[in-house]
Every structure is written in C-alpha cells, then in structure tokens.
C-alpha cells in the first residue's frame with residue numbers, strides 16, 4: 021500500500037510516458053478491476069497455493085527438498101525458479117487464445133502506471149491457480165520462500181508497471197538485473213513486434229537468455245494498448261469485465 025502510494029506520487033513528478041486519459045477515472049477503473057481480482061486471490065489462489073506449500077514442507081515434494089540446500093541458498097533459488105516459470109506462464113497467457121482473452125484485460129489499459137499492476141481480470145487470476153500450485157509443488161517451494169517471493173513479486177510488479185522516469189544511468193544499471201518501467205512499457209505497445217518482447221516479471225535475465233529483450237524503443241513513441249481497444253469507449257469497466265466471456269475472437 022505504502023509502496024503503491026509512493027510510486028503514484030513519484031509518477032506525477034517524473035512521468036515516463038504522456039497520459040492519454042485523466043488519471044482519476046483511470047485509477048478508479050483499475051482499482052475496481054483489482055477489487056474483483058483481490059476477491060479471486062482470497063477465495064482461490066491463497067487457500068490452494070498456501071496449502072500446497074504446507075504439503076511441500078510436510079511431505080518434501082518437489083525439486084528443492086531433494087537438494088538439501090542451506091536455507092540462505094534455497095530461498096533465492098526457489099524465487100529464481102518461480103520467476104522463470106512465471107515468464108513461461110506470461111508467454112502462454114499471450115499465446116493460448118482463452119488465456120489471452122483474460123490477460124488482454126490487463127493489456128487494454130490506454131495508460132500504463134502503478135495501478136495497472138493491480139488490474140488483472142479475476143478469470144486470469146483464477147486460471148493461474150493450477151499453474152501456481154504446480155510451480156510450488158514441482159519446484160518444492162516452502163511456505164517461507166513462497167511468502168518472500170509473493171512480497172518481492174508485488175513490489176516488483178508495482179515498480180515495473182509504473183509510469184516513473186528513472187535517471188537513464190540508474191535505469192540502465194537496474195536493467196541488467198531486474199525489469200524496469202521502460203522495459204515493461206515496451207511489452208504494452210500496440211505494435212506486435214514490441215508487445216512480443218520483455219516477458220519477464222522480476223529478473224530481466226530470462227528475456228536475455230531467450231533473446232526476447234527489447235530496449236531500443238523510446239517511451240514517448242509507444243502507444244499503450246491493444247489495437248482494437250485504443251478508443252475510450254471500448255475500455256469501459258463493464259466491457260472490460262465482460263471481455264473474457266465474449267464468444268467472438270478478440271477485437272470483433
């Protein structure tokens with residue numbers, strides 16, 4: 021909460037991209053989508069995933085308990101593997117049509133800022149529960165490592181979705197390690213070659229390894245959104261919430 025407010029304040033002082041919509045209704049709409057998402061997290065993800073992590077600890081499921089690593093190594097390894105498998109999930113959520121319909125609700129925002137970090141459709145969050153449970157069970161993530169990763173992920177996604185212009189030298193250095201606002205902004209472009217890049221959600225290394233990193237796009241030249249949804253009428257709250265339930269392919 022404090023991190024979100026601090027980022028919101030900083031975005032107003034050092035904006036990375038020019039806004040196309042008034043901020044207040046934009047933030048209110050994103051928070052309304054986020055409220056439905058928070059309910060899905062409380063009802064579906066938290067109970068399932070924390071139970072799986074407890075089972076990992078009790079029955080020593082998954083990879084990491086077999087490696088008998090000291091805890092100070094096991095937790096960062098668990099976080100890195102969770103981060104990599106989240107990269108894979110993100111690619112799938114663009115490539116698999118029914119997942120894309122739900123993930124598109126996150127992408128059709130016409131401005132990208134810290135409030136977008138919270139704007140995930142409840143169906144997308146629900147659909148990710150089996151994947152998240154599988155990640156925890158197969159990697160063997162302990163409840164402690166899971167809670168550290170969840171906190172880190174929340175701070176990371178607030179940061180890289182933000183509309184915050186960092187000093188270029190700092191942005192360059194951070195970009196070697198973590199996803200920065202400029203890197204993530206390129207993934208929200210209406211241009212397909214730009215949107216099909218920068219899939220990482222925490223560590224930037226996965227895009228470097230897969231050759232999917234793109235950094236040479238000036239932020240002020242980016243149109244944020246998804247092509248059929250670039251006018252205000254198509255991103256109203258009710259239409260966004262209904263979007264994943266539409267039977268027609270996206271954009272018709």
Ligand SMILES: [Zn+2]
Pocket residue numbers: 110114123127207
């Ligand atoms: Zn995406």
